[in-house]
Structure formats: structure tokens, C-alpha cells
Amino acid sequence: MKLTAREEDILAGKCGKGRKKSMELLVAVGEVFGAENMVPASSSHLVIPEIQLFPKGKEAEWGMEITRKLIDGVEKFAIPATINAFVLDLEKAEVLNIPAKFVDDIRPIFESSQKIYEAKGAIPNYSCTPFFDFFYRQGDHLGGAESIQVLFNNSVNGARVNRETGPTSLAVAVTGVTPNYGLHLTRNRAGQILFELGDDLDAGAFTDADYNALGYFAGRAAVEKIPVFKGLPDTMNEIDLKYLCVPLAVTAGIAMIHVVGVTPEAPTLEAAFGGKRPEEVMVVGRKELQSSYERLNTARTNYLEYIALGCPHCSIRELREIAQLLRGRKVNHNVVLFVATSTIKYELAKRMGLVKEIEDAGGVVVKGMCPGASIFGRYGQELEVTAVATNSSKNAHYIGAHSGGHVKTLFGSKEQCIEAAIAGKW
Numbered sequence: 239m240k241l242t243a244r245e246e247d248i249l250a251g252k253c254g255k256g257r258k259k260s261m262e263l264l265v266a267v268g269e270v271f272g273a274e275n276m277v278p279a280s281s282s283h284l285v286i287p288e289i290q291l292f293p294k295g296k297e298a299e300w301g302m303e304i305t306r307k308l309i310d311g312v313e314k315f316a317i318p319a320t321i322n323a324f325v326l327d328l329e330k331a332e333v334l335n336i337p338a339k340f341v342d343d344i345r346p347i348f349e350s351s352q353k354i355y356e357a358k359g360a361i362p363n364y365s366c367t368p369f370f371d372f373f374y375r376q377g378d379h380l381g382g383a384e385s386i387q388v389l390f391n392n393s394v395n396g397a398r399v400n401r402e403t404g405p406t407s408l409a410v411a412v413t414g415v416t417p418n419y420g421l422h423l424t425r426n427r428a429g430q431i432l433f434e435l436g437d438d439l440d441a442g443a444f445t446d447a448d449y450n451a452l453g454y455f456a457g458r459a460a461v462e463k464i465p466v467f468k469g470l471p472d473t474m475n476e477i478d479l480k481y482l483c484v485p486l487a488v489t490a491g492i493a494m495i496h497v498v499g500v501t502p503e504a505p506t507l508e509a510a511f512g513g514k515r516p517e518e519v520m521v522v523g524r525k526e527l528q529s530s531y532e533r534l535n536t537a538r539t540n541y542l543e544y545i546a547l548g549c550p551h552c553s554i555r556e557l558r559e560i561a562q563l564l565r566g567r568k569v570n571h572n573v574v575l576f577v578a579t580s581t582i583k584y585e586l587a588k589r590m591g592l593v594k595e596i597e598d599a600g601g602v603v604v605k606g607m608c609p610g611a612s613i614f615g616r617y618g619q620e621l622e623v624t625a626v627a628t629n630s631s632k633n634a635h636y637i638g639a640h641s642g643g644h645v646k647t648l649f650g651s652k653e654q655c656i657e658a659a660i661a662g663k664w
């Protein structure tokens with residue numbers, strides 16, 4: 239790779255051990271992917287190292303070891319950095335019925351993250367939706383782990399970011415640069431496969447679950463090709479877009495989509511494909527959406543213990559909608575309904591009275607916590623949880639996968655989830 243004088247200095251160790259190690263990692267990644275140079279990154283999104291490899295074990299120790307090497311001697315990150323969702327909201331563990339022994343296990347990890355990341359200037363948003371709290375400009379180069387952050391920023395904001403690992407996103411925060419390959423390059427961002435909605439679908443009436451089901455199906459069909467969606471309403475809001483995007487990194491390794499009229503690079507269908515013809519065209523109808531629902535509903539009874547909303551984390555609009563659905567109603571005492579958002583949106587929602595409204599109805603609003611995939615996926619069996627309902631395909635998919643199929647899932651719209659919370663059954 240052709241490096242600037244400053245980048246060469248970092249690589250030579252003139253700016254400290256951690257920066258040298260970080261640059262070595264980025265150069266190695268750049269060389270593997272054929273990058274010719276580095277580009278300045280405007281921000282990076284970090285994951286807490288042990289979380290990826292949770293619970294404790296050899297791999298988690300390896301995660302911590304590499305983290306220590308990358309930040310050795312680094313006082314502050316070179317660019318703004320945000321932090322992904324954590325496994326648990328420690329303050330709400332009791333109302334979530336999480337036993338103290340798990341909390342004791344989890345607490346030191348959170349505290350180590352505070353020491354490592356927050357002390358170096360990272361923003362403690364603890365959220366997978368930093369795009370609801372910060373401004374990402376079209377053409378910005380970003381570093382960042384967490385697939386929804388990558389998908390939303392590429393597809394909705396027009397920023398440029400690859401699917402990355404925890405260590406590389408940390409190295410970007412340390413050095414302020416990222417290797418120029420993949421989706422950082424215009425030539426790799428054009429759409430490849432067209433998804434058209436069938437006549438039997440009314441996209442104007444889509445629920446959040448329908449957007450999930452569409453994305454879940456499209457990921458399975460597209461595999462690695464960049465999907466282009468035609469026929470979706472131009473009234474799609476940030477909630478619809480996040481639920482359309484999120485499954486594409488679950489059923490496939492997709493890091494970008496085009497929604498004609500929404501994606502900055504896709505004002506027209508022709509522009510979405512970069513002036514070329516689609517490699518493939520697929521029509522998605524009710525039958526295809528139904529196949530997603532069937533895969534995501536693994537529970538065979540209407541019994542459930544938890545209802546988890548906010549994967550990816552809720553925007554204020556979504557929190558308002560949930561509060562409205564709960565108004566004048568009470569969550570059944572047999573179930574726990576919880577709703578996740580960022581630490582930032584939590585404070586705003588508190589000030590707006592939304593946290594109180596949801597909690598007065600018997601729900602729980604958690605901040606900075608991944609609502610389900612982590613806690614139920616990894617601890618579900620020990621916690622003896624048998625079924626969780628959710629409006630998120632990612633949450634449903636990972637709860638099942640991470641728990642080895644032990645925890646079953648019920649998947650539907652947030653309206654269905656709220657009805658289940660009131661009734662105490664699906």
C-alpha cells in the first residue's frame with residue numbers, strides 16, 4: 239500500500255506501540271483486500287471486545303489481549319468513536335429477572351469497557367443505532383463493527399463503511415484512517431440484484447415485521463449481491479428502513495442495499511445499478527414473506543416469558559409508538575416486556591415522559607442493552623427461558639442460534655408483541 243509520511247511514521251513506531259500495532263493491522267487487512275491506500279475516517283463504531291466472544295473463555299481472553307495491544311500507550315482516540323450495545327442494562331437487571339450471579343459475571347466486563355473506551359474519549363452511547371444520534375454525511379469514510387450500523391450508514395446515509403471486526407474498528411479509532419477497499423470505493427457500491435414487489439403485496443400497509451420478513455428473504459436470495467428494492471413507499475421512515483436493513487446481515491453477509499428514492503446513490507433505478515443491467519431480478523410476493531415468518535416463528539405453543547422490542551435500538555418515534563400502544567393498558571404479570579434504546583435516546587425519552595408511560599404500563603425500558611440476542615442467546619438455557627417474542631428478525635434468528643435452539647421465538651409486528659404482552663400469551 240502507498241502510505242503517507244504520517245502513516246509511515248505510525249507504522250515505524252514513532253507514535254507509540256498501540257498506534258504501530260493498529261496501523262500494522264490495517265495495512266495487513268488493506269493488503270489482503272487489495273487496497274492501494276488509506277483514507278481518513280470521520281468516526282468509528284466500536285464493540286466491547288469480550289462481548290463478541292462471550293461468555294468468558296480462551297477466545298474472550300484473546301479478544302482482550304489484542305485490544306490491549308492496539309491501545310497500548312494511546313491516550314485518546316484520533317477520531318470520534320461510538321460504542322455498540324452491551325449485553326445487559328445493569329440497573330434494570332432485577333426487573334428483567336436476571337439473577338445476581340449473572341450480573342456479577344457481566345459487571346466487570348462493562349467496567350473494563352468504561353476504562354478502556356470511555357477513558358479514551360469514546361461516546362458512551364452503547365447502541366447499535368449511532369445513526370439515530372449522530373450525523374453521517376454522504377461520502378464520509380467510517381470504521382465500524384456491528385452490521386446494522388454498516389448497513390444503515392451505507393444504504394440510507396450514503397456514508398462508506400465495510401463490515402469490520404472489533405479489532406479493525408478499534409484500529410481505525412486509534413489511527414484515524416481506514417484501508418480504501420470494498421464499499422469505500424464507488425465501483426463496488428452499485429446494485430446487483432433487483433427485488434420487485436409482487437402484485438399481492440401492498441407495501442403501503444407493511445408493518446415493521448413485514449419489512450423484516452422482506453429483508454430476511456432478500457438476504458437468503460441475494461447471498462452476497464447488493465440488493466436494490468423497487469416499489470417500496472417513499473414514505474418509509476427510519477424504523478421501516480432499519481427493519482428492512484437489519485436481516486440482510488443475518489441471512490447473508492450484505493453490507494449495503496439500495497432503496498430507489500431513499501439511498502442517496504439511487505435517485506433512480508438506473509443510478510442504483512450504476513448504469514448497468516441487474517444481474518438477476520426477483521419478484522417477492524406474499525408467499526416469500528410467509529417463508530420468513532415461518533422460519534422466525536420456532537415456538538410451537540403460545541406460551542412465552544419475555545417480549546423484547548428494540549433490536550436494533552429504538553428511535554424516539556418508535557418509543558412514542560410503543561408508549562401509545564400501551565396507553566391505558568397493563569402488561570400481564572406473567573411476562574416481561576422490555577424495550578431497548580441507546581443511552582442517549584433513553585435520556586430524551588425520560589425527559590419526554592415516554593419511559594414513565596411505558597413503565598407505568600408494566601413494561602421496562604432498558605438503555606444501552608442488546609435486547610435478547612446476547613442475554614437469551616448466551617444465557618437462555620441457564621436462565622431457563624423457553625420462549626421470547628420479538629418484532630425483530632435479527633433478534634429472533636440470533637436468540638435461536640446462540641441458544642442452540644433451546645430458546646424458541648415468536649415473531650410478529652410490535653402491535654402483535656404488545657397484544658401478547660397484555661394477554662400474557664401469543
Ligand code: F3S
Pocket residue numbers: 322323366386484548549550551607608609611612632633636
Ligand atoms: Fe443491536 Fe443487539 Fe439487535 S446489537 S441490532 S440490538 S442484536
